[in-house]
Every structure is written in structure tokens, then in C-alpha cells.
Amino acid sequence: MMIDFLTQVSRWAIPFLLFIIPAYAYFKKVNVYEVFVEGAQEGFTTAIRILPYLVGMLVAIGVFRASGAMEYLIKIIYPVTNLLGIPGEVLPLALMRPLSGSGALGITAEMIQTYGPDSFIGRVASTMQGSTDTTFYVLTVYFGSVGIKKFRHAVTVGLAADITSFLASVFICHLVFG
Amino acid sequence: MVNLIWLFLLLTGIIVAGMSGRIEVVTESALHAAQTGVKTAFEIIGVMTLWLGLLKLAEKSGLVKVIAKLVRPIAVILFPSIPKNSPALGAIIMNLSANILGLGNAATPFGLKAMSQLQDMNPNKEEASDAMITFLALNTSCITLIPAMVISLRVTAGSANPVEIVSTTILATTCGTVVAVFLDRFIRKRYYRKKVKR
Numbered sequence: 124m125m126i127d128f129l130t131q132v133s134r135w136a137i138p139f140l141l142f143i144i145p146a147y148a149y150f151k152k153v154n155v156y157e158v159f160v161e162g163a164q165e166g167f168t169t170a171i172r173i174l175p176y177l178v179g180m181l182v183a184i185g186v187f188r189a190s191g192a193m194e195y196l197i198k199i200i201y202p203v204t205n206l207l208g209i210p211g212e213v214l215p216l217a218l219m220r221p222l223s224g225s226g227a228l229g230i231t232a233e234m235i236q237t238y239g240p241d242s243f244i245g246r247v248a249s250t251m252q253g254s255t256d257t258t259f260y261v262l263t264v265y266f267g268s269v270g271i272k273k274f275r276h277a278v279t280v281g282l283a284a285d286i287t288s289f290l291a292s293v294f295i296c297h298l299v300f301g
Numbered sequence: 302m303v304n305l306i307w308l309f310l311l312l313t314g315i316i317v318a319g320m321s322g323r324i325e326v327v328t329e330s331a332l333h334a335a336q337t338g339v340k341t342a343f344e345i346i347g348v349m350t351l352w353l354g355l356l357k358l359a360e361k362s363g364l365v366k367v368i369a370k371l372v373r374p375i376a377v378i379l380f381p382s383i384p385k386n387s388p389a390l391g392a393i394i395m396n397l398s399a400n401i402l403g404l405g406n407a408a409t410p411f412g413l414k415a416m417s418q419l420q421d422m423n424p425n426k427e428e429a430s431d432a433m434i435t436f437l438a439l440n441t442s443c444i445t446l447i448p449a450m451v452i453s454l455r456v457t458a459g460s461a462n463p464v465e466i467v468s469t470t471i472l473a474t475t476c477g478t479v480v481a482v483f484l485d486r487f488i489r490k491r492y493y494r495k496k497v498k499r
Contacts, residue, residue, distance in 0.1 A: 130447060136402050144355045148362035155358060162357020166350025169413055170342050178338030183307050185334030186314035189326040195317060222310075232454050240460035249455060249466040253448025254473035256400075258441045261412075262303070265437060266429065268413045269420040273428040276488040277437050278302045283484050284442035288477030295469045 169268060176267030180259060184222045193218060209293050212244050216251055217289045221258040221282065228252065246300055250292040255285045345409065352410035356392070365391030379439070379482070382432050389418035393436055400443040412440060431489055438481040445474065 145155050187193070197214045204214060216234065220227045231252040238244040258281040266274060318327045359365050369376070369390035376383065376390050383389055392415035399408035415436060423430040448470050455463035 130449075132402060132446075136404055137407065140355065140407075144359050144362075144364065147364050148358040151362040153358065153361045158358050158361050159354040161354075162360075163350045163354030166353045166410075167346055169353065169410070170346040170349045173413075174339060174342040177342055178335050179307070181334040181338040181341075182331050183310040183314070185330040185337070186318070186327050187310040188314075189330035190314040190316075190318035190323070191321060192313045192317040228450060231451065235454050235458045240455040240458040240463065245455075245458075245460075246466055246469070249448070249451045250469040250473050253445055253451045253466065253470040255477055256441045256443055259306075261441050262437060264409075265412060265416050265440075266433075269416045271420070271427065271429050271433070274303050275429045275434060276485070276492070277429055277434045278306065279488065280434065280438045280481050280485045281441045284438065284477040284481035287480040288442065288473050291473040291476035292469065295472050299469055300465075 173264045173268050176263045180263045184226075184259070188219075188223070188226060207290075207293075208297070209290075210244055210247065212238070213247050213251065213293070216248055220251065220255055220289070221285045222260075224257040224260060227257070243296065243300060247293055247296045250296055251289055254288040254292055258282060258285055345406070348406045349410045349413075352407055353414065356395070356411065356414055359391070359395075360388055365395075368394050379435055380432050382430065383419075383422070387418070387422075389415055389422070389432075392418055396436075397439060397443060400440065401446055403445050403447050403449050434489070435482070435485050438485045439478065442474065442477040442481040445470070 145159070148155050148158065193215060196218060197211070201211050201214065205211060212234065216227060216230045219230055231248050234248040235245050238248075240246075240249070258278075262274060262277055262281060266272075266277070314330075315324075315327050318324050356365075365388050366386055369386055369388065372390065372394050373385060376393075377385075380390070380393075392411050396408050396411035396415055399411055416433065419430060419433050419436065420426065423433070446467075448467065451466065451470075452463050455466070
């Protein structure tokens, strides 16, 4: 019921915005088309400005993923996470999630297929995938777009949130699904 | 820190590939990733253009200010450094709402706009401001009400109850957001205390 409602909200949100923003502007006597074009002009330059940051980050992540370094990293942290009751199968997803959105989605899809959507691992993977964002992508693109070079504690905070959501996913699934 | 992480990813990748006798994957994946970066940037030009045009309309008509006013009580607590009625608040709210509703590609233009408005009031143009860090803490740990992608994966795999993970997702993401907001506060306070001592 709640889900149906929320799905409808998602479905209607963009048409609603496309309707209400120009209509409100017209009502406020703004030259709607001219002002739209004026703002739209920044679109191209903004997209191009983030390009070098995207390429830089994607290359490092791409090489890391392709090399198989991930498996070694998992071997190192497995003993610790195992003690905490975290299934080793979900570690690749936890490591991939902050780095690559498409990579994480791929792993989630594979895990849901392999272990089944209603298995414990399938549920943890589903929860994990939805509960955080691609931290590195967001940080490099957002800071890059305005030329910020020193991120201060943004990386620490972002990663702490990822780790928390990851641990919470496992813990909450234990509680809810047993 | 981002310098170190970037270097770590790249160098570890090359060393591991070299030691396992598959050095050629480095060349392959580096060139492929570079192309993906360009493709991604070009693919968002259209969406970016559309939403930045609409955002300008929302700004000129005063709609952004109306939104900023609505969320002022929360914004004052989360973003003490942003002046009241600043258009940046409006853009931040629109970005977070787009994220929450799962409108991924509308979120980025709003977010980049918010960043450029935050940058305008940032005294040190090379260093992230307090408000930027708080904004990104909220953004990256953000709540998604409908993890639409995951639900569709579960439907495809024949789940008996594809949406059962919505509640667990919201709970897990809330934990992450709470930790992000408090940790940001904590580190920021320590940062200024150190600065004063110097």
C-alpha cells in the first residue's frame, strides 16, 4: 500500500516538476522560454568541466577492479568480518559500493541470481545496494565541478557512512529476516 | 586523502596485475575506463541542460526561495554557515529530494548547482567549506525511499516478496546518514579548536 503510493510519487515527480516550474514562472511574469534557455546554456560547460575528474577516478577504479586486487583485499579483511557474523559473500559488494555504481549493481544482480532473492545473502545484498551511494563518484564529480582540491574530512565522513550502512544492513537483516 | 586513495587504487591494481602475470588487463581497463568517463560526461549533457534550464526558471520566479523558506528550521541546524533565504539551500533541498525519490539523473544538476552556489560564498576556493561537506555527507549517505533498481532485479529473479527490502533499506540508510551528520559535526568542531590553538 505504502509502496504503491511511493511508486506513484516517483512516477509522477518529473512530469509534475516539468509542469509546475514553468507554470509558476509564467504566473510570476518571467519570460519562461528565454530564461529556460539562459539557464540551459550552463549545461554543456558543466558536463564538460567534470569530464577530467570522471576520467581520472574511473581509470584508477577500472585498473583496480580488473587487476583482481579486490580478492586479495577480501582475504585480508575476511577474518575480521567473519568474527562479526558478516557473511563473506557480501564483502565484494561492500568494497565495490563506494567505488563504482555500475560495478556494485552488477555484483548485486549476480548475487541475487546466484543465492536467490529471498535468501539471507540476497536480502543483505539488496539492502546494501539501496542504502548508500557511490561516495567516490559523488565526491570527485561534485568537488571537481567547482575546482575544490582539498576535500578536508569529506572522504572520512562519506566512508564512515558507507561502513555504517553496510554493517547496519547485515545487522538489520539478521533482526528482520532471522 | 583523495590523492592517496587514487594512488592506492591505481598502483595496487598495476602491481597485483603484474604479479599475477596479467599486466595486459591494466592497459585494457585504463583505456576502457577513460572512454567510459567521456561517454558518461557526454551522456549527462542533455539531462544537465534540461534541469539547469528549469532550475533557472525556478530561481527567477522565486520558487527556490519559497522552498528554502519552508526548510529553514532544519537548514539552520544542519547548515549554520549558509545565510537564510540563500538560493543554495533551495538547490540543496531539490538535490536531496530528487535523491530520496530515486530520480537519480535529475539530482546531479541540482547538486552541481548547489555546489557552485556554495562555492560563491566559500572564502577559500581550493578547500571544501563546512556547508559543502555537510551537503555531501547527506548526499552520499542519502535515503532512497524506493530502491527501484533493486526491486526490479528481485522481481526478475522471482522473489516471493520483492519489496520486503524497502524497510530494511530505509533503516540501514538512516543509520548511515545519522553517523555521517554527527561525525561531520564532531570533526568540524575539532578542526576549529585546533585552528584557534594555532
